[in-house]
Amino acid sequence: MNRTLFRLSVQAVAGRRRGLVLLVVPVALLVLALVVKGLADGDTGLDATVGLGFSLALPLVALLASTAVLGPEVDDGSIVYLLSKPVSRHVIAVSKYAAAWLTTMLLGALPLGVVALVLDASEPGRAAALGVGGAVAGTVYSALFLGLAALTRHAVVIGLLYTLFWEGVLGSVLSGIRYLSVGAWGREVAHALSPLVGTADVGTVFAVVAALVVTLGSVWFTGDRLRSFTLRGDE
Amino acid sequence: MTDPSTPTPEGRSVIHDLGYRPYTGTRMPPATIARALVVTGFRNAFGLGRSGRSKILPFVLLALNLLPAVIVGGVAAFASLDELPIGYAEYASTTQVLLGIFVASQAPVLFSRDLRHGTIALYLARPLRSGAYALARWASLLAATLVFLVLPIVILYAVALLIELDVSDQTREAAKALGLAVLLALSLAGIAGLIASWSTRRGFAVVATIALLVIANGVVTVIQGISSESSGSTRVGEVAGLFSPYSLYRGLIGAWAGADTPTPPSSTGMELAYVAVFVGLSAACLVALVARYRREATS
Numbered sequence: 001m002n003r004t005l006f007r008l009s010v011q012a013v014a015g016r017r018r019g020l021v022l023l024v025v026p027v028a029l030l031v032l033a034l035v036v037k038g039l040a041d042g043d044t045g046l047d048a049t050v051g052l053g054f055s056l057a058l059p060l061v062a063l064l065a066s067t068a069v070l071g072p073e074v075d076d077g078s079i080v081y082l083l084s085k086p087v088s089r090h091v092i093a094v095s096k097y098a099a100a101w102l103t104t105m106l107l108g109a110l111p112l113g114v115v116a117l118v119l120d121a122s123e124p125g126r127a128a129a130l131g132v133g134g135a136v137a138g139t140v141y142s143a144l145f146l147g148l149a150a151l152t153r154h155a156v157v158i159g160l161l162y163t164l165f166w167e168g169v170l171g172s173v174l175s176g177i178r179y180l181s182v183g184a185w186g187r188e189v190a191h192a193l194s195p196l197v198g199t200a201d202v203g204t205v206f207a208v209v210a211a212l213v214v215t216l217g218s219v220w221f222t223g224d225r226l227r228s229f230t231l232r233g234d235e
Numbered sequence: 236m237t238d239p240s241t242p243t244p245e246g247r248s249v250i251h252d253l254g255y256r257p258y259t260g261t262r263m264p265p266a267t268i269a270r271a272l273v274v275t276g277f278r279n280a281f282g283l284g285r286s287g288r289s290k291i292l293p294f295v296l297l298a299l300n301l302l303p304a305v306i307v308g309g310v311a312a313f314a315s316l317d318e319l320p321i322g323y324a325e326y327a328s329t330t331q332v333l334l335g336i337f338v339a340s341q342a343p344v345l346f347s348r349d350l351r352h353g354t355i356a357l358y359l360a361r362p363l364r365s366g367a368y369a370l371a372r373w374a375s376l377l378a379a380t381l382v383f384l385v386l387p388i389v390i391l392y393a394v395a396l397l398i399e400l401d402v403s404d405q406t407r408e409a410a411k412a413l414g415l416a417v418l419l420a421l422s423l424a425g426i427a428g429l430i431a432s433w434s435t436r437r438g439f440a441v442v443a444t445i446a447l448l449v450i451a452n453g454v455v456t457v458i459q460g461i462s463s464e465s466s467g468s469t470r471v472g473e474v475a476g477l478f479s480p481y482s483l484y485r486g487l488i489g490a491w492a493g494a495d496t497p498t499p500p501s502s503t504g505m506e507l508a509y510v511a512v513f514v515g516l517s518a519a520c521l522v523a524l525v526a527r528y529r530r531e532a533t534s
Contacts (some may be wrong), residue, residue, distance in 0.1 A: 017434060017439070018439055021439075021442070021443050021446060025446060025450060028450050028451075028454060031454075032454045032457060032458070035458060036458070036461060039458065039461050039462060039468060040467070041470060044461060044464065045457075045461055048457040048460055049457060050459065052453045052457055056449060056453050057449060057450065060445070060446050060449075060450070062441065063442060064439075064442050064446075067438050067442070068439075071438045071439075072436055072438070072439075075436070075437065075438070088317055100414070105533070152477075155341075155436040155438070156291060156340075156437075156441045157292060157336060157340045157441060160336050160339075160442070160445055160528070161336060164332040164335075164336070164449065165332050165333065165336075168332060169330075169332055170458070193258065198427075228319075233290075
């Protein structure tokens with residue numbers, strides 16, 4: 001972990017228009033929560049809103065944050081100046097991951113808990129569980145997408161295909177995909193903390209172990225990719 | 236043959252006139268340039284005429300989009316069903332994720348690259364007006380989107396005819412789906428093109444487009460789901476449907492193509508409002524796009 005790199009990465013995430021779009025996602029979720037609160041009471045509204053936050057808002061925030069810390073530098077080639085510094089490539093990867101992770105926690109996981117509180121303030125335990133579940137899923141998502149960004153220029157599209165197509169469309173048809181779905185691991189952890197959250201039925205131990213393995217593996221992989229980095233021209 | 240030693244007449248030179256032997260052949264009108272630009276852009280959207288690596292993504296997306304149609308067609312043929320398991324217009328609604336990713340990822344190919352690398356100056360120095368350039372790029376994206384939307388309909392229609400379903404019924408349904416596909420393609424191409432021309436960072440433009448399309452659709456879906464359950468407030472769901480291209484499409488197929496969707500527009504006035512918002516959204520995006528390139532040309 002390198003302070004300067006961390007600071008620069010945070011600037012890359014929060015800078016200008018990207019920061020605005022990142023803010024729009026949780027704000028949209030909160031506005032939706034307020035509208036739903038006005039429309040209906042009971043758990044249907046909460047389930048639908050939190051479901052949207054878990055399956056769309058959280059991965060999108062993680063994807064934006066993770067690709068922001070690495071993507072533009074690779075795109076315009078300025079990453080070579082960073083890589084030429086006498087800093088371990090793994091330290092670079094971890095610093096960049098820290099910036100992406102912090103953003104995902106603040107703008108992806110935290111709003112989940114807040115939304116749950118807005119919709120039903122009588123169950124703070126459930127809100128906390130949702131926040132923690134979101135934090136687990138967000139941790140894995142941001143690591144996974146950072147690894148993708150180090151692997152390929154098309155990280156954004158592949159990340160979108162993973163979250164929207166694999167987890168979303170295919171996941172709703174082929175139920176076995178839940179074992180390979182980051183969102184399901186997060187929901188399982190939330191369910192373990194508060195039984196009010198619907199279970200994803202993958203087993204808490206499996207969810208935690210899978211989350212740990214994918215996170216550590218992806219961050220290590222990012223460092224490893226940066227260690228043997230070749231810059232390609234624009235297509 | 237004109238004498239090569241005579242200088243280019245006033246107003247005929249295009250960019251450089253260094254006094255060399257001028258080009259004396261016929262000069263094509265701007266319409267020809269625009270047509271060439273549209274065709275190149277259309278090919279580029281599928282990676283044709285670009286590197287092999289950039290062909291992978293659009294064709295993988297296209298294949299994923301067509302796969303269900305082929306499977307559905309095969310099932311209908313082998314199980315000898317008397318109707319297609321999925322409606323023509325419903326199909327695009329089922330695969331909307333792939334459609335969104337395709338449009339969002341290929342719009343930067345057409346709109347961002349010239350702006351980011353500064354090659355836009357070379358286009359704008361030619362007789363083609365900046366507005367025509369913007370329109371040509373938009374038309375390429377629209378055509379590519381339409382191919383993406385129409386191919387599954389064609390496959391399903393061909394299967395329906397081959398297993399000898401009622402021709403007039405199927406033709407009417409397919410024609411309806413085509414009309415709706417044009418509406419959807421118009422709005423998607425407009426939105427994606429506008430975002431890609433604003434944000435010239437490729438990855439960012441893709442996520443911003445998807446975030447706008449998918450989050451808006453998700454929010455609308457949640458509201459519609461809730462309002463269709465509580466009987467008193469279906470009106471809220473109908474109005475909410477106006478706020479995202481996908482929900483507009485879903486509302487219209489619910490009203491016209493008989494698809495089972497929550498809170499479709501229930502009155503003719505509401506249907507008209509859906510169509511008006513659809514067309515108005517596309518037109519607004521197009522005007523903004525032309526304005527964006529006009530500013531680029533004058534700055």
